[in-house]
Structure formats: structure tokens, C-alpha cells
Amino acid sequence: MTEPSRVLVLNSGSSSVKYQLLEMADGSRLAAGIVERIGERGGRHTHRPIAQGGEVRTVERQVPDHAAALRSVSEQLAGDGLGLDSPALAAVGHRVVHGGTRFTEPTLVTDDVIEEIEDLVPLAPLHNPANLSGIRVIRELRPDLPQVAVFDTAFHATVPEAAARYAIDRDTADRLSVRRYGFHGTSHQYVSRRTAELLGRPLESVNIIVLHLGNGASASAVAGGVCVDTSMGLTPLEGLVMGTRSGDIDPAAIFHLHRVGGLAVDEIDDLLNRHSGLLGLCGDNDMREIGRRMAEGDAHAREAFDIYTYRLRKYVGAYCAVLGRVDAVAFTAGVGENSPAVREAALRGLEGFGIEVDPVLNAVRGSAARVVSPAEARTAVAVVPTDEELEIARQSYSLVQSQG
Numbered sequence: 001m002t003e004p005s006r007v008l009v010l011n012s013g014s015s016s017v018k019y020q021l022l023e024m025a026d027g028s029r030l031a032a033g034i035v036e037r038i039g040e041r042g043g044r045h046t047h048r049p050i051a052q053g054g055e056v057r058t059v060e061r062q063v064p065d066h067a068a069a070l071r072s073v074s075e076q077l078a079g080d081g082l083g084l085d086s087p088a089l090a091a092v093g094h095r096v097v098h099g100g101t102r103f104t105e106p107t108l109v110t111d112d113v114i115e116e117i118e119d120l121v122p123l124a125p126l127h128n129p130a131n132l133s134g135i136r137v138i139r140e141l142r143p144d145l146p147q148v149a150v151f152d153t154a155f156h157a158t159v160p161e162a163a164a165r166y167a168i169d170r171d172t173a174d175r176l177s178v179r180r181y182g183f184h185g186t187s188h189q190y191v192s193r194r195t196a197e198l199l200g201r202p203l204e205s206v207n208i209i210v211l212h213l214g215n216g217a218s219a220s221a222v223a224g225g226v227c228v229d230t231s232m233g234l235t236p237l238e239g240l241v242m243g244t245r246s247g248d249i250d251p252a253a254i255f256h257l258h259r260v261g262g263l264a265v266d267e268i269d270d271l272l273n274r275h276s277g278l279l280g281l282c283g284d285n286d287m288r289e290i291g292r293r294m295a296e297g298d299a300h301a302r303e304a305f306d307i308y309t310y311r312l313r314k315y316v317g318a319y320c321a322v323l324g325r326v327d328a329v330a331f332t333a334g335v336g337e338n339s340p341a342v343r344e345a346a347l348r349g350l351e352g353f354g355i356e357v358d359p360v361l362n363a364v365r366g367s368a369a370r371v372v373s374p375a376e377a378r379t380a381v382a383v384v385p386t387d388e389e390l391e392i393a394r395q396s397y398s399l400v401q402s403q404g
């Protein structure tokens, strides 16, 4: 029998599960899909049977929880002859958002590992419970199958103490594990490597600022392949302005909202995580819709865009100072890959730092990794599509292979 060589990757978010089935022999995608609106009205499962070359299948049905979502994934895959019972399956790789200080490498899932991921739930209440339910359902369906947890925090474990430690009482911080962890690490790692390839230079020799701009958004400073700073902190709330999260804010604003505004702690948590960012500023969190409204002269949409891109520019400037020399600024994820306007505005006025976009190159749409700065620019500006699922599959497969 040939060795099992396929990996199913699950990226469970608070209300969705994205998945891909990959053949590691050639890195090809066999199937992919997303279950959306879990636990809400209007649940929907979209499945792409890539290997079969078949039509995209969309099933509209209520999906009460993540367990139901994964049963639906399992059914759709089985319908293509790619079910979870397949002997070709080598592992399931999970994106797990918070790994704390404990997990800095891809990790084979055991009872102890599950317990430790559970202990980290208070630090990622939107994300870790969803990741755990994915692990539990697969255990039920295929108890013999190796499962690997790949942590969003892992790539940032190298951030030095000067950047990772908050300037608060040392004992309190250590007792409660309050420090900068950083997130989207799998994406920052994948994109920094792909950017070096795009420039045709060894990763060890280049300094890169990676801007991951999806629903959540984060920046990182990567020196020779090693992450030295990142904008998210103890939780995925710090840093850039995001779709629904505020990013950086004076912590005293929270006391004020509580003492003077009468908001409870949970209400403030909800306000900053789910009703702030672009959504809070203008009522929309989708950059496409904001672009459309700006074209119509909508002042709130324009201001939201300006605040979003101003914060980006500030972080780019800060990371120029952190890195000393910057060889590339790489834009990735939904907004970074698809919005020429955000790229242009975020880097406006940075010519003095050797950073600028070429308006013609920047306007070109496409899905390939590409350079969008003028040929003579000191720093390359690149658009580099991320592929967290492929990276998770590679790390998971390599771990199960090394375990024999």
C-alpha cells in the first residue's frame, strides 16, 4: 500500500469553518470549502470538489454548532469519494489561534495538549473554543488519525523581550501570562518566505514588513526570516484598525467607558472586538463596500478609510525603525491582496524612506505574487497572496512524517 499522503486542514473561526484537502505528494488541492454563519440564521456550506473538476455545491441549512459544521464537511468530502475514512489521509492539521508560551512548534494533539489549549481559552475566547471543537469532532470520527495543531502565535515566539513585555508590574504580568504573543503567524511566516522567493534572495538576507489585512489585521517585522515584532498582543485586539476591532486604544478609555459610561466589562469587550474598527467608524466592515461609498462622497466611509490607512502608515514607520533596513513591504490577505487604494494610501508620503508604489503596477489586479513598486525603489513593495492552509498542511505533514 502507498503511504498516506493527504492532509485535511481545518481553519475554524468563531462563526465559520474553512477547510482544504491537500495531496502532499504534489501540493495539489483536492477539495476546499467553507461553512458559514454557524449558530446564526442562514447557515451555508459551499464545497468545491477540485480534483473531480465538478461544480461548486452550495447547501443552505441551519448549522447549530461547529460539530454540525464538521459533519457537513465530512459528508461533502465523502460524496466525492474523499471521506474521512480514506486510508490516503495522513493527518488533520488545525489552525489553533492561541498557543500561549507553551506551544511554539506544530504539535501532535494528545489529551494533554487539548487540556492546555482549553486553558488558553480566556486569552482567545472567539477562536480557541472553535479550534477545539474541530479537534474533538475528528477524534470522534477517526480516533486513529493523527491530528496536528499549528498555532497562530508560534512564529512570533522569537519576538525579543523588549518588544514582547508590557511595561507593567513584572510579577502580575508573569503570574497572569500578560505579554505580547502576536497572531496570524502562519501567514506572516508563509508570506515572508514567499516574498524572499519573489525577490530572488535568500530569506536570511532580507528584512520584510508583512501587512496581513483580512478581517483581523496585523503587521510584523521579520529580520532574515525571524519575527522581531508584531502588532497584535496578548489577544488579537491590539494594533491595526480591523474590520470590527479597534486595534490600539488608550487602556484608560476602558476605565472611562466603565466608570462614566456605565458599561460592564463584557459590554466593553464586545464593543472593542465586534462593534469597532471599520464597522464602528462607518457601519461597514467590508473594504469593497467602503470603497463604493467613498466613490459616492460618503464622509464616514472616507474617514474610516483614512483612520485605517493612517494606522498602517504609523506601523510601517515604526517597523522601519525596528528593522533599520527594509528590503520589502508585503501586503497580504483579503484587503492587502485586493485593494490598490489601501496599499497606495498606507504608503503615501514614505518616499523619503525609499518606500513607494508604482501607480500602474499597483492598479493591476491578479492572484499572482508581484512587485508593485518602481524598479529603482530601495524597498520593494509586494502583493503576496497568503496560503495559511498550505502552510498548515506542510507543517502537519512534516511532523507526522518525522514521527514515522
Ligand SMILES: Nc1ncnc2c1ncn2[C@@H]1O[C@H](COP(=O)(O)OP(=O)(O)O)[C@@H](O)[C@H]1O
Binding pocket: 213, 214, 215, 216, 243, 285, 286, 287, 288, 333, 334, 335, 338, 339
Ligand atoms: N476586491 C476587494 N477589494 C477590497 N477588499 C476586499 C476585496 N475582496 C475582499 N476584500 C476584503 O477582505 C476581507 C476578508 O479578508 P480575508 O483575508 O478573507 O479575511 P479572514 O480570513 O480574516 O476572514 C473582507 O472583509 C473585505 O474587506
Ligand SMILES: CC(=O)OP(=O)(O)O
Binding pocket: 013, 097, 152, 183, 184, 214, 215, 216, 217, 236
Ligand atoms: C487571530 C485573528 O485575528 O484571526 P482572524 O483574522 O481569522 O480573526
Ligand SMILES: [Mg+2]
Binding pocket: 214, 215, 333
Ligand atoms: Mg484569514
